[in-house]
Amino acid sequence: MPALVIDHLVKTYGDVRALDDISFTVEAGELFGFVGANGAGKTTAMRIALGVLRADSGTVTWDGSPIDLARRSRIGYMPEERGLYPRMKVGEQLVYLARLHGMGRADAERAMAHWTEVLGVADRRDDAVEKLSLGNQQRVQLASALVHGPEILVLDEPFSGLDPVAVGVMSEVLRGEAARGVPVIFSSHQLELVEQLCDRVGIVRSGRLVASGGIDELTALERPRWTLEADLPAAWTPGVPGVTAARVSERMWSVEAADAAAAPAVLASAVQSGRVTSFVPNRPTLTELFRDVVAEPEGEAA
Known part of the structure; x- marks a missing residue:
């Protein structure tokens, strides 16, 4: 499985430098936690990685090649804002999204059934998304990122609004995806959870990556x-x-x-x-x- 490489990204909005020469790599099978204060540049970096935004300079590559439309279809993305159709039924929506990624109907149906079962929303397949609790909407949002069997996962605040049981379920799902070789990058303000889950962490401040490495490596930088x-x-x-x-x-x-x-x-x-x-x-x-x-x-x- 290829690695995701973020190389010297710069992005400005007028006088605001949203990203200031950010570089990091997420290896195959690695859980990478991307943390920073609100407005630090995390979401901007993720959107550039997905091709939603264009960087002023710098590159994003996957296995040494730029991410084109075909490669982008192999990424599972979970935005911080809900990106689902609120009036569409859960099951229908997941099948629809899987097929947009190129899956046949039978495979899409099987994937939908699998992920709704794993994420604990199988009994809500026939409900409209807007009828679900915020926590269950978050579970469906993750299912939408997973349903097409992505080769890279990019998740923006995936644990937001989840109860402890759901956090445990989602944590195990992310570990499972990493175990099958998927590079997983996610942002979160729940730093204790990031510390428990992640192989490496990148800390961003004012658009700059100010620290990056394994938890032991980073904490060793502190005064004894x-x-x-x-x-x-x-x-x-x-x-x-x-x-x-x-x-x-x-x-x-x-x-x-x-x-x-x-x-x-x-x-x-x-x-x-x-x-x-x-x-x-x-x-x-x-x-x-x-x-x-x-x-x-x-x-x-x-």
């Missing part, structure tokens, strides 16, 4: 932190250059350093000052990394 549990004087300080300590509770301390090599000296200082119960690394979460990387004044790109 440890949680220290000990009986220490309230005024205790590590006394180590570049190290700060904050008392979280009577026996708990949060320690931060510029260099992980400071850990032995910090521990030695604590042992000399009192009784230490534990001293463990405290890996930052993706949410903490996102907050640190993205924090900047208002007025980001659209």
Whole structure:
């Protein structure tokens, strides 16, 4: 299965630079989380990848070739805004969309039956989309992206409005698609979910990709932190250059350093000052990394 390569995309709207030289690759079988604040440029990048928008410069390729109309028909896209016909029945709509992608009627019917069953809306096949709850509409929206057996999935906020059960179902579906070799890129503000699901993450700010890599790789960029549990004087300080300590509770301390090599000296200082119960690394979460990387004044790109 080919890879999706986003290479040096630039997109402007008047004086607003919506995308500023963004590059990243989504490999076959990889779940790539694309995160950023509202207006950071995520949707713009996705729409260019699909050919809905044209970049001012840069390229989008699939297996080394530009994405033409035929290749575009092999992409499964789920927009953040509902893109379904509200008065059309669920089953009819999914069959119709599958056939637009080139499937025969029998195959389209089978695919519709499969995905409505998997996504828990089989009993709503004869209902108009507008009669469904927002969560079930989201399930049908995902089914519409999957029904033609896409070779790439591009999903914009696929977990929006879903209850925990539906989130679990959708997560398993995305894992399954990645397992069969599909490159999957999705945006989400649910950073804990992105951290659990994704192989790699790209963080975009004001149209620029400011961090990209695996979760462990990205969180390693943060200052080293440890949680220290000990009986220490309230005024205790590590006394180590570049190290700060904050008392979280009577026996708990949060320690931060510029260099992980400071850990032995910090521990030695604590042992000399009192009784230490534990001293463990405290890996930052993706949410903490996102907050640190993205924090900047208002007025980001659209």
